[in-house]
Amino acid sequence: MPHTIESAKTGRASCRTCKTTIDKGTLRFGEEVPNAFSPGEMTFQWHHLPCAAEKKPSALKQALESTDVEVADKEELLKTIAISGKKEKPSTFPYAEHAPTGRASCMACSEKIEKGDLRVAVEKEVEAGGFAQRGAGYLHPACAPEHTEEDAVDLFEKIKANTLNLEEDELAALEEEMCG
Ligand SMILES: [Zn+2]
Ligand SMILES: [Zn+2]
Structure with missing residues (x-):
């Protein structure tokens, strides 16, 4: 299970999309990516859920489908995903x-x-x-x-x-x- 949705444990992480802080206790989306500082390991890049719906629609959709976390605005997010997903470029070749x-x-x-x-x-x-x-x-x-x-x-x-x-x-x- 690569990507994740969780309640932010601290208020230290910033959203990769909008660059603002993700407040402690807010739901956040973690995209699992290779750790640039530690080859072979993976790490998470965090996004606000509405930001991820715009920028990472397919990955957020995967996470929404598999998470146990209760996401209150899931319907709204899926609507955004349906629109932004049409413009998304795949991140993996070929x-x-x-x-x-x-x-x-x-x-x-x-x-x-x-x-x-x-x-x-x-x-x-x-x-x-x-x-x-x-x-x-x-x-x-x-x-x-x-x-x-x-x-x-x-x-x-x-x-x-x-x-x-x-x-x-x-x-x-x-x-x-x-x-x-
Ligand atoms: Zn954001
Ligand atoms: Zn040819």
Whole structure:
């Protein structure tokens, strides 16, 4: 169970979204993330529940579904989640999405990926001012298995697990394109 909802034990933590203090006794949402200071360990980043509904809708939804904590404004939060969830970007690669613009080219075949078409996003190293940083690279679904040197079915399953905001029939179309 990665993410959590709990009553704040102290008033020392700040909300990662709005940067203000989370008062002692207020319900807070903890997103479990890798601990930057201690490799291999996990830690929580805290958010007010209404802030998380805006910024971390899918993670908060998971936590709301599994928590034993009584959340008084759950219905309100779920309404916000339903709206903000439509704009949320997945946080884990690889994932699939509809191309929001027609600017990206496929890393494999170098052809443009048309606006609105399904595309696969993978993590890639990008040069930024002499530093290698991690960013997103894009692929046509049909080009993705060969480029990533992964088995098409395995790759599709990973993508499916990370993808937000695609309907069943869109996922089926993606599977068709990737796996043939
Ligand atoms: Zn907040
Ligand atoms: Zn391609």
